[in-house]
Structure formats: structure tokens, C-alpha cells
Amino acid sequence: MKPPFVIVGAGQAGIKAAETLRQKGYDGDLVMMGEEPFLPYQRPPLSKAYLQGEMDEERLFFRSKAYFDTAAIDLRTNAKVVSIDPAGRCIALSDGSILAYASLLLTTGTRARRIPLRGVDLDGVFSLRTIADVAAIRAALQEAERIVILGGGYVGMEFAAVAAKLGKTVSVIEARPRIMERSVAPEISAYFQTLHRENGVTLLLERSVSHLAGTGHVSAAVLADGTEIPADLVLVAVGAEPVTDLAEAAGLAIDNGISVDAFGRTSAARIYAAGDCTAFPAARYRRTIRLESVQNAIDQAKAVAGTMLGETEPYDPVPWFWSDQYDAKLQIAGLSAGYDDAEIEGDPASGSFGMRYYRAGRLIAVDAINAPRIHMLARRELQSSDATSQTARTPAAATAAE
Numbered sequence: 001m002k003p004p005f006v007i008v009g010a011g012q013a014g015i016k017a018a019e020t021l022r023q024k025g026y027d028g029d030l031v032m033m034g035e036e037p038f039l040p041y042q043r044p045p046l047s048k049a050y051l052q053g054e055m056d057e058e059r060l061f062f063r064s065k066a067y068f069d070t071a072a073i074d075l076r077t078n079a080k081v082v083s084i085d086p087a088g089r090c091i092a093l094s095d096g097s098i099l100a101y102a103s104l105l106l107t108t109g110t111r112a113r114r115i116p117l118r119g120v121d122l123d124g125v126f127s128l129r130t131i132a133d134v135a136a137i138r139a140a141l142q143e144a145e146r147i148v149i150l151g152g153g154y155v156g157m158e159f160a161a162v163a164a165k166l167g168k169t170v171s172v173i174e175a176r177p178r179i180m181e182r183s184v185a186p187e188i189s190a191y192f193q194t195l196h197r198e199n200g201v202t203l204l205l206e207r208s209v210s211h212l213a214g215t216g217h218v219s220a221a222v223l224a225d226g227t228e229i230p231a232d233l234v235l236v237a238v239g240a241e242p243v244t245d246l247a248e249a250a251g252l253a254i255d256n257g258i259s260v261d262a263f264g265r266t267s268a269a270r271i272y273a274a275g276d277c278t279a280f281p282a283a284r285y286r287r288t289i290r291l292e293s294v295q296n297a298i299d300q301a302k303a304v305a306g307t308m309l310g311e312t313e314p315y316d317p318v319p320w321f322w323s324d325q326y327d328a329k330l331q332i333a334g335l336s337a338g339y340d341d342a343e344i345e346g347d348p349a350s351g352s353f354g355m356r357y358y359r360a361g362r363l364i365a366v367d368a369i370n371a372p373r374i375h376m377l378a379r380r381e382l383q384s385s386d387a388t389s390q391t392a393r394t395p396a397a398a399t400a401a402e
């Protein structure tokens with residue numbers, strides 16, 4: 001009997017790949033391994049509606065148990081894969097069992113980055129990535145009044161918004177001069193900084209933490225200058241790192257993620273990868289990138305499922321992303337890293353506007369705040385242009401840049 005296709009990682013990319021394999025007519029055995037005890041679920045609500053208590057756990061799950069039976073997807077939860085033998089084409093599970101595969105897809109995602117900070121193991125210190133994390137945080141939030149967040153990225157700022165809405169005293173400590181600096185222009189950071197301050201959040205920018213203080217339970221975050229910020233709950237939100245351990249131990253090429261080509265093939269025969277855990281060549285941007293987004297997990301998984309069935313369609317996305325903070329929705333199309341010029345679209349005073357980013361006179365990304373139309377048009381505009389002919393800002397600017 002032919003061995004199954006095996007997917008390691010039952011998250012956003014894993015479920016999309018499984019669905020796509022079936023939709024495209026793969027009728028062989030299909031096994032999906034997930035180390036978490038849950039059906040595959042979406043993570044974005046974990047720092048938004050679900051955390052806030054505005055969404056039931058049932059709605060987090062992509063599919064019901066019945067779907068997996070009907071689609072003949074052998075979903076195994078609480079199933080941690082501990083090693084891959086690429087030569088023997090098999091994997092080993094933590095319970096000691098061995099499973100042969102015909103093709104293997106790694107969708108192992110990311111894990112919350114840990115920092116070597118004194119006090120980080122105290123009670124009351126959390127990270128936010130899984131349903132289990134939210135359960136623990138929610139329980140702690142019942143008692144906690146003073147919340148300190150380490151890191152002013154998306155997860156940290158979304159958590160700040162929820163905690164502020166719950167009436168907590170919230171402080172965010174960010175080493176950089178502005179929040180979300182890695183991915184948005186100063187004007188967008190400024191908009192969100194104002195919003196957070198209006199909601200009572202204290203932003204401690206260009207400040208770093210020396211350690212967390214407390215006996216058993218955290219009681220304060222201590223800054224490098226000795227200032228103590230009292231804390232009943234600390235969220236460490238300093239980014240995520242790709243889960244590459246399995247791939248690395250199996251000898252697969254790694255480069256800030258599992259290295260794959262435009263078709264999702266790793267450096268080992270019949271092993272593929274998709275989603276947050278991959279670093280892939282983005283033709284549009286002429287460099288290798290790793291994305292942490294729903295768009296990427298879905299679209300790359302679909303493309304790689306096609307590759308596993310013999311298709312030859314390269315994956316070359318226009319990335320997009322969103323973040324909800326209070327009633328504001330930020331939607332990002334494209335990648336603005338390396339922009340050398342930007343212009344505002346619309347009127348920031350209206351609370352609904354966009355920011356267009358250019359590089360050498362060409363549009364590379366658009367951020368939209370409360371402006372879904374700007375976002376949708378931007379995605380179309382970026383999609384219809386390729387790496388060499390992205391929309392020129394003005395003929396003069398484009399000429400000057402070439």
C-alpha cells in the first residue's frame with residue numbers, strides 16, 4: 001500500500017493544504033499531525049475578539065470534527081513529531097511510533113520569541129500564541145489590574161487595546177522610538193500612538209527592561225534606568241521565531257526559516273513546507289522573505305499542495321495583513337520595508353486614510369486605516385504590476401530613479 005501524504009502542523013497552513021489536496025482530487029491517504037490538543041484554529045482572534053470574550057471558542061475552529069471524517073483527513077491531535085528521516089521517508093512521533101510518508105509537508109509555524117530576562121519565569125508572565133495561552137491570560141486578567149506589555153508590535157498593541165477596554169492600567173515598554181516601527185511609516189505609528197494614549201495606555205518608548213521583579217509572582221518591570229513599573233500581569237510580546245527544529249535536525253537547509261523554492265520544495269526530496277515557518281524567494285521583491293500572516297499561510301499552502309500533486313505554479317504573492325486595535329482597522333498591502341518616499345492618501349483628520357509607500361518612484365505598499373476601499377484597490381494595483389513594472393508614482397520620479 002502506498003504511504004500517506006503527511007502534514008506536520010495542524011494550523012492555518014496545514015488545514016488549507018489538506019483542504020486543497022482533497023479539492024484538487026488527491027484521493028490517497030492523508031494524515032495531519034498537530035501537537036496541540038485542539039482542532040485546527042485561527043490565531044488572529046486570540047489577541048482580539050476571542051481574548052475580549054466577544055467570540056466563542058467554537059468559532060475559532062476552521063472545520064468541525066465531522067469535516068475531517070468526511071474528507072478522510074486523519075487528523076491526529078496531541079501528536080508531536082520529534083524527528084524526520086528524509087532518506088528512510090518516515091517520521092517519528094513523541095509516543096515512539098514511526099510513520100512512513102510518500103510526501104511530507106511541514107507547516108510548523110512560529111513560536112513566541114523568548115527573551116533571556118531575569119524574572120521571565122515568574123507567575124503572571126505570559127506570551128500569547130495559543131488557545132492555552134489565552135485561557136491562562138484570561139484567568140489572570142480577572143485579578144490583575146496593572147498590565148505591562150513588553151514590545152510594541154501588533155500582538156502587544158492589540159493586547160494593550162483589549163486590556164485598556166477592560167479598564168486595566170496598561171503600560172507598553174518599547175525599545176524603539178515608535179510602535180510597530182518594523183512595518184509601518186511614522187504617520188501610522190503616530191495615529192495608533194494617539195489612539196492608545198486617548199484610551200489611557202502609557203507608552204514608554206525608547207525604554208528597555210532590565211528585569212522583572214517579584215517573589216513567586218511578578219510585581220514590577222524594572223527599566224534599565226531603575227524605574228519600576230508595577231505589574232500584576234506581564235505580556236512578553238517581542239515577536240515570533242520560526243519553528244525549524246525538526247527540519248534543521250533532518251539536515252534541511254535553513255535561513256531564518258525552512259528554505260523553500262518558489263514551489264514550496266525544501267532541500268530534501270519529497271519534503272515541502274508552507275506558512276510562517278518558511279523562507280522563500282519572492283520574485284516580486286527580488287529577495288528571500290519570511291512572512292507571518294494569514295494571507296501567506298493560506299496562499300502558500302494552496303500553491304504547495306499543487307506542487308505536491310505535480311503542478312508547477314510558482315508562489316509570488318502580494319502580501320497583505322491586518323490589525324484591529326479599538327475600533328480602528330489597519331490593513332497593509334505589499335511590503336514597505338526599504339521605502340524611500342511615502343504620501344498620504346485621503347485625510348488623516350477624518351480617521352480614514354491611506355499611506356502609499358514608494359521605492360525608486362514605484363509603489364511597493366499601501367497601509368490603510370479604516371479605509372477598506374483603499375486597501376482593496378491597492379491590492380489590485382500591486383497585483384497587476386510585477387517586480388519590474390510596479391506603478392510609477394509620477395513619470396518624472398520613475399525616470400529619475402532609473
Ligand SMILES: Cc1cc2nc3c(=O)[nH]c(=O)nc-3n(C[C@H](O)[C@H](O)[C@H](O)COP(=O)(O)OP(=O)(O)OC[C@H]3O[C@@H](n4cnc5c(N)ncnc54)[C@H](O)[C@@H]3O)c2cc1C
Pocket residue numbers: 008009010011012013014033034035036042043044045046047079080081082107108109110128129130155243246274275276277291292293294295297320321322323324
Ligand atoms: C495572537 C496572534 C494574532 C495574530 N493576528 C494576525 C492578524 O491580525 N492578521 C494576520 O494576517 N495574521 C495574524 N497572526 C499570524 C497568523 O495567525 C499566522 O501567520 C498563521 O497562523 C500562520 O499559520 P501556520 O499554519 O504557518 O502556523 P500556525 O498557525 O502557528 O500553526 C503551526 C502549528 O504547527 C504545530 N506544530 C509545530 N511543530 C510541531 C510538531 N513537531 N509536531 C506537531 N505539530 C507541530 C503547532 O503546534 C501549531 O499548531 C496572528 C498570530 C498571533 C499569534
